[in-house]
Amino acid sequence: MTGTILAAGVDGRELRLEVRFLQRQPELLREAASAADVITAIECEPPGLVVLGGELVTPTLVRGIRAKETGRQLSLLAIVPAGEPPASEGLLLEAGANAALRHPLDRFVLESWIGKLLEVPSRVLRRIPVHVQVVGSRRKESGEHFYALTRNLSVHGMLLASPVPIDAEDLDLELDLPEPEGRMRVLGRIVRDAPEVGWPYIGYGIEFLFLPEVARHAIDRMVERDAVPEATRRLWSPGAIHSTLRRDDWIYEISEPARTESGFLVEIRRGTRRDWRPGRSTPFHLLQADEAGAALESARAFVERHG
Secondary structure: OOOOEEEEOOOHHHHHHHOHHHHHOHHHEEEEOOHHHHHHHHHHOOOOEEEEOHHHOOHHHHHHHHHOOOOOOOEEEEEEOOOOOOOHHHHHHHHOOOEEEEOOOOHHHHHHHHHHHHHHHHOEEOOOOOOOEEEEEEOOOOOOEEEEEEEEEOOOEEEEEEOOOOOOOEEEEEEEEOOOOEEEEEEEEEEEEOOOOOOOOEEEEEEEEEOOHHHHHHHHHHHHHHOOOEEOOOOOOHHHEEEEEEEOOEEEEEEOOEEEOOEEEEEEEEEEOOOOOOOOOEEEEEEEEOOHHHHHHHHHHHHHHHO
């Protein structure tokens, strides 16, 4: 896990209990006591992710963070108190938050979002290009299984190469990890199509909703042993915009593809129609493909599905 987390209006002890990698690396978490402390912290030592909660999770503070030069590059997660009005999440997203979750929190959803949002600004990918066998089944059906392979694997999810189309969202999966772990059962969700997986397979991006601790430790060890960091140049500047799309109240910017050792990266940024300025939107998602055109097509399709 790369990057640090700055928490404000959130109980740091509770966050460490809910997010398991913080139990192993508590030094990644910093805390701020006020809105002024948050602004000072991101100006002096920008974190990878800001988590706002309690009385500090306001559109005003979110806009204040995004107004700072160092605040445009980080990810921002808003945790909304249970008693706030139903429109609160939408207002925070419009102000510039990457995601908004409401109490009571599901531990696995919280950990998954924190992991994903930390990866957006880091610009360093750690991937394991191993071919692990996978046996899967659709959660709402019985008696029907499929056999597939991984293309990339991490503790957050994997790139799945399936010989058959998968018409479900949530999947029961068995990963055949190296000895001594052996076969591990996990729960995954399809979050995107993956056209970078070549014929004869059909590619899907899988997010892990539940990963047993023994499997998590096994994958962590594989990452530390086998993965090679792929440092990429900073992707974003006003001249690097390839195309701009509008979806309802959002403006999305798709970057020019950036070459890495394993393909091409495309970054998606977004801002509200009211506040959008070219090149000044906030990070939203990062996609990779073998070819520049395929990476751009994946980015456009992602905006169509999730915008």
